[in-house]
Amino acid sequence: MMQPATKDHAALSEIFIKDEERVNWHDGSLWWIRQKRDKVAKQIPEWESLREVASGIKSNVISNLHEYLLQFEANAKKNGITVHWAADAEEHNAIVYSILKAKEINQLVKSKSMLTEECHLNEYLQERGIDVINSDLGEYIQQLAKEPPSHIVLPCIHKRKEEIGELFHEHLGSQKGESDPTTLTRIARKHLRNVFMTRRGALTGVNFAVAETGEFVVCTNEGNADMGAHLSEVHIASMGLEKIIPQKKHLGVFLRLLARSATGQPITIYSSHFKKPRPGQEMHIVLVDCGRTRQLGREDFRNSLKCIKCGACMNTCPVYRKSGGHSYHNTIAGPIGAILAPNLDMKRHADLPFASTLCGSCSNVCPVKINIHEQLYKWRQVVVKEGYAANTKALGMKAIAWTLSSPGSYITAGKAGRWVLANIPLAINNKLNPWYKQRDMPDSPKESFSEWFVKNKKNGKKEG
Amino acid sequence: MTVGLFVPCYVNQLYPSAAIATLELLQQLNVDVVYPLKQTCCGQPMANSGFEHLTQKCNDLFIQNFAQFDYIVAPSASCVLHIKDHLHSPEQEETATGIRNKIYELVEFLTDVLKVEKLNARFPHKVGVHHSCHGLRGLYLAQMSELNAAPFSKPHQLLNLVQDLELVTLDRGDECCGFGGTFCIAEEAVSVKMGKDRVTDHLKNGAEYITSSDLSCLMHMEGILHRNKSNVKVVHIAEILNSRI
Ligand code: SF4
Numbered sequence: 280m281m282q283p284a285t286k287d288h289a290a291l292s293e294i295f296i297k298d299e300e301r302v303n304w305h306d307g308s309l310w311w312i313r314q315k316r317d318k319v320a321k322q323i324p325e326w327e328s329l330r331e332v333a334s335g336i337k338s339n340v341i342s343n344l345h346e347y348l349l350q351f352e353a354n355a356k357k358n359g360i361t362v363h364w365a366a367d368a369e370e371h372n373a374i375v376y377s378i379l380k381a382k383e384i385n386q387l388v389k390s391k392s393m394l395t396e397e398c399h400l401n402e403y404l405q406e407r408g409i410d411v412i413n414s415d416l417g418e419y420i421q422q423l424a425k426e427p428p429s430h431i432v433l434p435c436i437h438k439r440k441e442e443i444g445e446l447f448h449e450h451l452g453s454q455k456g457e458s459d460p461t462t463l464t465r466i467a468r469k470h471l472r473n474v475f476m477t478r479r480g481a482l483t484g485v486n487f488a489v490a491e492t493g494e495f496v497v498c499t500n501e502g503n504a505d506m507g508a509h510l511s512e513v514h515i516a517s518m519g520l521e522k523i524i525p526q527k528k529h530l531g532v533f534l535r536l537l538a539r540s541a542t543g544q545p546i547t548i549y550s551s552h553f554k555k556p557r558p559g560q561e562m563h564i565v566l567v568d569c570g571r572t573r574q575l576g577r578e579d580f581r582n583s584l585k586c587i588k589c590g591a592c593m594n595t596c597p598v599y600r601k602s603g604g605h606s607y608h609n610t611i612a613g614p615i616g617a618i619l620a621p622n623l624d625m626k627r628h629a630d631l632p633f634a635s636t637l638c639g640s641c642s643n644v645c646p647v648k649i650n651i652h653e654q655l656y657k658w659r660q661v662v663v664k665e666g667y668a669a670n671t672k673a674l675g676m677k678a679i680a681w682t683l684s685s686p687g688s689y690i691t692a693g694k695a696g697r698w699v700l701a702n703i704p705l706a707i708n709n710k711l712n713p714w715y716k717q718r719d720m721p722d723s724p725k726e727s728f729s730e731w732f733v734k735n736k737k738n739g740k741k742e743g
Numbered sequence: 744m745t746v747g748l749f750v751p752c753y754v755n756q757l758y759p760s761a762a763i764a765t766l767e768l769l770q771q772l773n774v775d776v777v778y779p780l781k782q783t784c785c786g787q788p789m790a791n792s793g794f795e796h797l798t799q800k801c802n803d804l805f806i807q808n809f810a811q812f813d814y815i816v817a818p819s820a821s822c823v824l825h826i827k828d829h830l831h832s833p834e835q836e837e838t839a840t841g842i843r844n845k846i847y848e849l850v851e852f853l854t855d856v857l858k859v860e861k862l863n864a865r866f867p868h869k870v871g872v873h874h875s876c877h878g879l880r881g882l883y884l885a886q887m888s889e890l891n892a893a894p895f896s897k898p899h900q901l902l903n904l905v906q907d908l909e910l911v912t913l914d915r916g917d918e919c920c921g922f923g924g925t926f927c928i929a930e931e932a933v934s935v936k937m938g939k940d941r942v943t944d945h946l947k948n949g950a951e952y953i954t955s956s957d958l959s960c961l962m963h964m965e966g967i968l969h970r971n972k973s974n975v976k977v978v979h980i981a982e983i984l985n986s987r988i
């Protein structure tokens with residue numbers, strides 16, 4: 280599952296950026312969502328304190344995860360839900376498979392689950408003869424395209440409507456050249472409706488699981504999670520351990536933040552509460568660790584578990600907007616992906632903490648106030664110390680040579696010039712220097728400030 | 744009040760005029776300025792690349808050079824932020840803490856310490872302000888567009904004191920330019936694309952000059968402007984504030 284990435288973020292971005300017109304469009308779409316987010320966030324006077332409260336609740340959750348999980352398990356069981364625990368992706372997939380197999384179900388309709396993407400559940404089930412359909416429109420499109428999602432909330436944000444039309448033509452028999460979004464949505468709807476009617480098994484993700492009541496909440500805009508769950512004999516919900524919230528009243532905080540941060544909507548169209556199976560239905564919850572407890576043990580990175588997967592940090596990230604989600608070669612892209620991925624496989628994802636300018640916009644939009652850019656900085660230190668920096672092409676010799684030169688205290692003003700020119704890679708004026716490819720060097724001044732200063736002896740206040 | 748002037752290594756070598764303007768401006772405002780000649784670098788290039796553990800020598804040298812002053816001022820938000828966030832010393836931690844608390848970026852020194860309300864400067868041009876991310880989100884030189892909080896901008900506050908200067912409004916007032924230290928080399932394609940888009944925003948809105956409190960951002964954007972044969976220039980904010988009537 281975790282093969283080494285063939286290309287790193289820098290190389291994959293370079294490919295994405297070649298089509299500049301597309302990059303501009305991609306950047307513009309996401310920026311538009313960021314603006315919508317700003318607008319609704321600014322309509323709520325208490326927005327910043329709401330973020331603070333959400334962050335505080337999540338701090339409590341990750342500090343007491345053990346108790347809350349057990350409380351949730353007990354209450355969910357009381358409600359008639361079967362609770363499973365999975366240490367890793369393999370266990371998760373095996374549990375899902377065994378539930379389906381016991382009921383002789385060989386078709387599954389799935390919705391809203393980045394976790395199952397993370398676990399590569401579709402492939403696993405398909406190898407065992409179970410057909411899986413992603414029912415969120417964006418994920419459905421990505422499945423047709425045989426590509427992973429490029430964004431956690433907007434899975435096919437990198438695809439233009441013409442490309443989607445082409446996919447539908449090829450797979451669903453729609454008219455060639457059809458690219459009207461409404462028509463395409465209708466076509467997908469018709470196909471999915473049939474899927475909903477015939478599938479006996481449904482799998483959903485979980486946005487929030489309430490320890491106090493043993494219920495869970497799934498937020499969607501399309502109602503597909505409900506459709507799948509309500510029409511199925513078996514409803515399986517896969518959730519990462521960190522999705523717990525202590526009490527039902529806390530939903531009031533998170534539901535206000537989630538959709539506003541994600542898409543600039545006041546709330547998702549559906550915030551569906553699942554508490555117990557309806558008569559005749561089986562309901563299962565799989566609680567999945569998959570590296571989360573390891574992250575919990577990393578003091579500097581623990582807060583990343585507060586994430587409610589709103590995607591705001593991606594929408595605001597200029598690097599993400601210009602490089603596209605697939606350049607992160609990880610299920611979760613963007614700034615949050617870059618701080619989660621090294622925990623899963625540091626070697627493979629050693630490049631991701633460096634795929635950022637550390638501008639800090641991500642931390643400012645994050646509804647649960649994760650210090651994302653500070654964690655990126657800290658991951659860089661860890662990646663280098665663990666000896667993985669050299670594995671990333673992005674940090675090739677050119678950059679390393681600069682970074683390793685430690686200016687000793689012997690450097691006097693006169694020698695500093697030589698040090699800078701010899702060590703700043705952008706000062707080397709040649710074609711192999713990446714700075715020079717698309718940028719000129721500043722004109723070199725006739726003397727440095729130090730030289731000027733020594734000549735003019737300007738210490739002190741204004742003369743005369 | 745004695746101020747130690749910290750001129751980051753690349754400013755010293757590549758943009759001496761910005762350092763001269765900083766010095767002259769402070770002196771105009773009656774500040775006693777000392778420039779320690781043995782200074783080099785804040786250590787940021789190493790640290791941001793994951794080599795913070797190699798910066799101790801750099802830190803010690805910085806402490807040696809600057810501990811004695813009432814304030815330390817530098818015409819570079821990024822280097823100031825690095826010192827504020829990361830200057831430590833196992834042997835002289837108290838002194839290091841003192842430095843972290845008394846180092847200022849030029850703009851904030853002018854607005855917050857000197858409380859400048861009048862300048863004898865004239866700059867008859869249309870100017871676009873580039874907020875460097877370290878200045879904005881690190882030093883809080885202006886309100887960040889992501890937050891639901893009252894707007895303010897220290898660079899704008901000062902530029903408004905300059906005669907005949909016209910500020911242009913940008914479509915994206917505080918987006919990163921993509922310089923990012925070693926990022927500009929390691930992620931060349933993304934870095935340049937980000938820079939191009941920032942520059943385009945300024946051009947589109949009629950700027951003749953792009954100014955900032957960070958020369959690293961300006962150097963990056965200047966590189967792109969030059970390559971594309973644009974007439975638009977970059978200028979450090981100190982040079983505008985120090986421009987004579
Ligand atoms: S890190 Fe914050 S902004 Fe990013 S997806 Fe998670 S909750 Fe949203």
